[in-house]
Amino acid sequence: MSILRRIYLIAPILFVAGCVEPYSAPLDKGTELQRVYAAAEATMLDLGKMRTDISPKDAPFTYSDLVQNFEQIALRNEYHITNGRFVAGQSQTFLRRWESPVRVAAINGASTSESATRFNNNEVSKFTRRLARLTNLDMRTSSAEDANFLVLFLNDKEQAGFAHTLPSILRDISPAVVDAFRNSPRNIFCAAFAFTKPGQKGVYGNVLILVKSEHSDFMRKSCIHEEMAQAMGLTNDSLDARPSIFNDDEEFAFLTKHDEILLRMLYDPRLKAGMESYEVIPLLPAIARDAAR
Secondary structure (H helix, E strand, C coil): CCEEEEEEEEECEEEEEEECCCCCCCCCCCCCHHEEEEHHHHHHCCCCCCCCCCCCCCHHHHHHHHHHHHHHHHHHEEEEEEEEEEEEEEEECCCCCCCCEEEEEEEECCCCCHHHHHHHHHHHHHHHHHHHHHHCCCCCCCCCHCCEEEEECCCHHHHHEEEEEEEEHCCCCCCCHHHHHHHHCEEEEEEEEECCCCCCCCEEEEEEEEEECCHHHHHHHHHHHHHHCCCCCCCCCCCCCCCCCCCCCCCCCCCCCHHHHHHHHCCCCCCCCCHCCCCCCHHHHHHHHHHCC
């Protein structure tokens, strides 16, 4: 059994992605939570999970694999919202992505040490540049005041406090989302909340990413890779995707060559946000070949 599993909660105007640890025994706050996260990380590494190789020889993939994986990851919902609750259920959906400049800012809670703050800011900055190269988007880091893509490093107390500010940051935010942010269970390691622009089908306008600051540097970096990449529009998981972070088997910790190609495919100029799956799928074989060059 995998030590972690990821869930992706998706609706037309919102997706929530989270890295989830399945055990739910009562925990003390602070250092005890850090110990639990460290133990989970150690167990995964002992099992050979959270690999750091980007293009492993033992996980080859074909153009057909890329097409199938893109369809499963970019064009399917794993969850939907019913009566204010997230309900599991696979369904086909339309393409979602950014169509306008992306401004990324990292926000570190007061509990974050100076060294951890430097690490977090550096990793977010590096990964932002990598995503910009892969997508050809106008995407760069900025001040928090100018950002539409916030990466938050908070402990459990700070997480609850920040939830109170969310309605002032996003005027139309649902109370259910505020509650999910405030009361994010401790077995959720990190999560992304992405919102589309009103009246613009599939066009992202804002993202909030929560990374629990109780994690180690390694796990925070893994969360940065997964949640920031998913917040570009690759919102689902597929057990067939390998080598990939878009897979709940936790085999890989960081964005792989396979995942880079999926991002290039997502931002191919032949595609547009809001396209239905029946419009996208016939284009994918040619797009996959071009993206893999």
